[in-house]
Amino acid sequence: MTYRSVYVHVPFCRHRCGYCDFTLVAGRDDLIGDYLDALDLELKRVEGVVEIDTLFFGGGTPTHLPPEALRRLFEIVLSRFRLASGYEFSVEANPANLSLETVDVLAQAGVNRVSLGAQSFDSRSLAMLERDHRAEDIELAVRWLRRQGIANLSLDLIFGVPGQNLAEWRETIRRAIELQPPHVSAYGLTFEKGTAFWTRRQKGQLEQADEELERAMYAVAMEELPAARLVQYELSNYAHAGFECRHNAMYWSGEPFEAFGPGAARLIDGVRQTNHRSVFTWIKRLQSGESPVGETDPLTAEGRARELIFVGLRRTSGIDRRIFESRTSLSLDALAGGSIRRQTSLGLLEDTGTHIRLTREGRFVADSVIAEFL
Numbered sequence: 001m002t003y004r005s006v007y008v009h010v011p012f013c014r015h016r017c018g019y020c021d022f023t024l025v026a027g028r029d030d031l032i033g034d035y036l037d038a039l040d041l042e043l044k045r046v047e048g049v050v051e052i053d054t055l056f057f058g059g060g061t062p063t064h065l066p067p068e069a070l071r072r073l074f075e076i077v078l079s080r081f082r083l084a085s086g087y088e089f090s091v092e093a094n095p096a097n098l099s100l101e102t103v104d105v106l107a108q109a110g111v112n113r114v115s116l117g118a119q120s121f122d123s124r125s126l127a128m129l130e131r132d133h134r135a136e137d138i139e140l141a142v143r144w145l146r147r148q149g150i151a152n153l154s155l156d157l158i159f160g161v162p163g164q165n166l167a168e169w170r171e172t173i174r175r176a177i178e179l180q181p182p183h184v185s186a187y188g189l190t191f192e193k194g195t196a197f198w199t200r201r202q203k204g205q206l207e208q209a210d211e212e213l214e215r216a217m218y219a220v221a222m223e224e225l226p227a228a229r230l231v232q233y234e235l236s237n238y239a240h241a242g243f244e245c246r247h248n249a250m251y252w253s254g255e256p257f258e259a260f261g262p263g264a265a266r267l268i269d270g271v272r273q274t275n276h277r278s279v280f281t282w283i284k285r286l287q288s289g290e291s292p293v294g295e296t297d298p299l300t301a302e303g304r305a306r307e308l309i310f311v312g313l314r315r316t317s318g319i320d321r322r323i324f325e326s327r328t329s330l331s332l333d334a335l336a337g338g339s340i341r342r343q344t345s346l347g348l349l350e351d352t353g354t355h356i357r358l359t360r361e362g363r364f365v366a367d368s369v370i371a372e373f374l
């Protein structure tokens, strides 16, 4: 099967937020020119012009690039890919650096979906997360994007921020809903090894939100967002009907996709490849005519099937036995019948006969339920 989706990683930010472990360089705008040249080189392996349905620029912060560099980035990529009718072209943006000029560049390039890293409307939480924007910047960004005709907006929110209480999280949800975005992502804060937050927690300088509070916050998201027609369609994602992110849905269905940029991972012909995660090494390798690939993982049929279970259980619609078997040529019950029965008897999984899916209770402990299937 040929791919119909492309991801491009843009590894630049002004500053690295304390909780972030993404592939990026902070405060190294001097590398933007080399990055664009290297990306152009990496894209040379695309033969001809390929038609695709979804294109996603993530980071880092793509909108951290100055308007001229952003324009060049889009030109480089769109010279290799043609967007099919009804396409979805998404860009991640930071409210802190979204100027009117940048919004113009997005609109002119054909961007029709923006995922805005709002994270919180509460100044204490924004400061704790080391974000460099204010709540007013989020509102202004939404206004500018809509004025340029980009109405398909997602607001990314984070709960479980150290020091954040339930009332503050409720208020963040309320202000997000007030802006009427057709899509919201709400993630619990995680402490990843290697981040500044991880180190601060180890040293006792930062206290992680306790489990009960985090559970209450997740429950608030699962109640308040659907009440505003933002239906939960994945553990952390909510959308108005027809505004579910198609690019992410493609990942969750196990479809093939291409990817470019440092740390970018692709899935082609059942093989997962990940580019080198160091921005410097990725640039150097491309400059010297070497492959930028850091890891290659030819997935076994069973490995692919287990990945499909992993992503399928994250979707509220769950896993359709018939589709699963047609995609993997493996029986879901032969592979995981014992786990399905056990989790169903615990009330964490629902088995309708045609589908298995997490129950509401199962969503609170999704990581441990899903881990049993891996």
Ligand code: SF4
Pocket (backbone or CB within 6 Å): 012, 013, 015, 016, 017, 020, 021, 022, 024, 059, 060, 061, 094, 117
């Ligand atoms: S803005 Fe986003 S990508 Fe950049 S450092 Fe902060 S969390 Fe990471």
